[in-house]
Amino acid sequence: MDQDFTTPVENTWCPGCGNFGILNAFRKAIPKLEKQGINPKHLIISAGIGCHGKIFDYVPLSGMYSLHGRSIATVQGIKLGNPNLKVLTFAGDGDAFGEGISHMIFAAKRNADITVIVHNNGTYALTTGQFSPTSQKGFKGPSLPSGNIEEPLNPLSLMLEAGASFVARGYAGRIDHLANLMVEAVLHEGFSYIDVLQPSVVFTNTYKEFNASVEMIEKPAVRLEDAVQLAKRFDKIPIGVFYNVSKPIYHQELYGEWNPVVNRLSHAERIRSIALYLSDHLQE
Ligand SMILES: Cc1ncc(C[n+]2csc(CCOP(=O)(O)OP(=O)(O)O)c2C)c(N)n1
Ligand code: SF4
Structure with missing residues (x-):
């Protein structure tokens, strides 16, 4: 494994894609985790299907490429098979909150000891820009030329209400901050969720808007109600840890x-x- 955690696989993301920020943050997080005692050989990854999923090929960690919407189930299975491993999956917003939404809700509810990082670009990018559960109202794409008439789902408040014990939001344009969130999420024992604002330069080029609106959270909310309220804030886009509590962990309760x-x-x-x-x- 080289020190930069690269692989020989050619990167096919569009130049400027927010996925690069997530990849670079993860490459920074791996050695930080190693310093905290997590051997990269024991950090197992998975990914769904979509532009985001290619990250699986770009980092030299062991794991299992999954199906669309099923990587959350995959990493839960790996954790139950070997609780000594740390497991993490990358998912798209379509992947996690369309096809895989029930896995997300039940993994959070049972406090499965997994980390889920959602590349939230508000569209099904790989299949050329259909609207996804987190698409903004009015979003136009090839499948929806007259604009999305639905309100977007709020992944953070959904995960909080479902029972997630660690909920954070990062931004692909704030790489060091995101790397630190990844470290905290992996070290957290229980279900940890990071929603990453990920501009797709082709379909949702939101860098300008995010650069102007993101605001760092100083510390997580103590009460769940306050975390949910923070997740529903729209004047600014808070990034950081919204909620971080200790709860009984699924595999420990089971085994x-x-x-x-x-x-x-x-x-x-x-x-x-x-x-x-x-x-x-x-x-x-
Ligand atoms: C069960 C299933 N349904 C649909 C598809 C087709 N498909 C592949 S990728 C994709 C969209 C992925 O969107 P998202 O999860 O948001 O990831 P992104 O490409 O935006 O990173 C779809 C619908 C599939 N592979 N499997
Ligand atoms: S289509 Fe969008 S999400 Fe996919 S690689 Fe290109 S910019 Fe990134």
């Missing part, structure tokens, strides 16, 4: 002290224990 890696059963032992379980229950 207790048991660890499927340490306490691995052989195939024969597994068959024997299933047979024993069935015979006990069939007798009842």
Whole structure:
């Protein structure tokens, strides 16, 4: 693994795309996490399908490229298979809040120990600019030439209400700030969500608007109601950590002290224990 965390894969994003900011922030976050004791070999990534998903090819970490909307389920499975790993997925706004919305809600509700980074560009970019759940009202694209008539979904308040224990917003144009958010999110134990404002220079070129409106949050809200209120602020666009609390974590509640890696059963032992379980229950 080279020090810059690059790969030989050719980058095919459009010049100026906000995805570069997210990639560069992540490349900065990896060594910072290493300093905090997270071995990059134990940081496992996934991604959905879309322009965002190509990030999977541009960082040399182990993982599994997923299906559209299914990377949240994929990383939950990896975590349950080996709780010693840290798992993180990159998703698009269409990916996470269209096709994958139920996975998002239930992962937050059960406080699965995963990190989800959404490249929120307000459109289905790879498939050429259809409107997505976070598209602004009035957004025009090839599939919607007369403009979006729906209000956008607010991912931050949705995740907060669903039970997420860490919720943040970053901006692809503030790389160091975003890198630090990524570090905090990965270190957080429980469900951590970062919504990243990601301009698509082709379909939603929002750099000017974001540069003028982003405002750093000084510290997370203590009360959930205050975090939700902050997420619904529209005069400015707050970036930073909205909420960060400690809650029971899904795999720990499920497994207790048991660890499927340490306490691995052989195939024969597994068959024997299933047979024993069935015979006990069939007798009842
Ligand atoms: C189940 C399924 N539905 C639709 C598609 C087609 N598809 C591929 S990428 C994409 C849009 C991705 O949009 P988003 O998740 O917002 O990511 P972006 O391209 O904007 O980064 C769609 C609809 C698919 N691959 N799988
Ligand atoms: S279409 Fe948009 S999101 Fe996709 S690479 Fe180009 S600028 Fe980035």
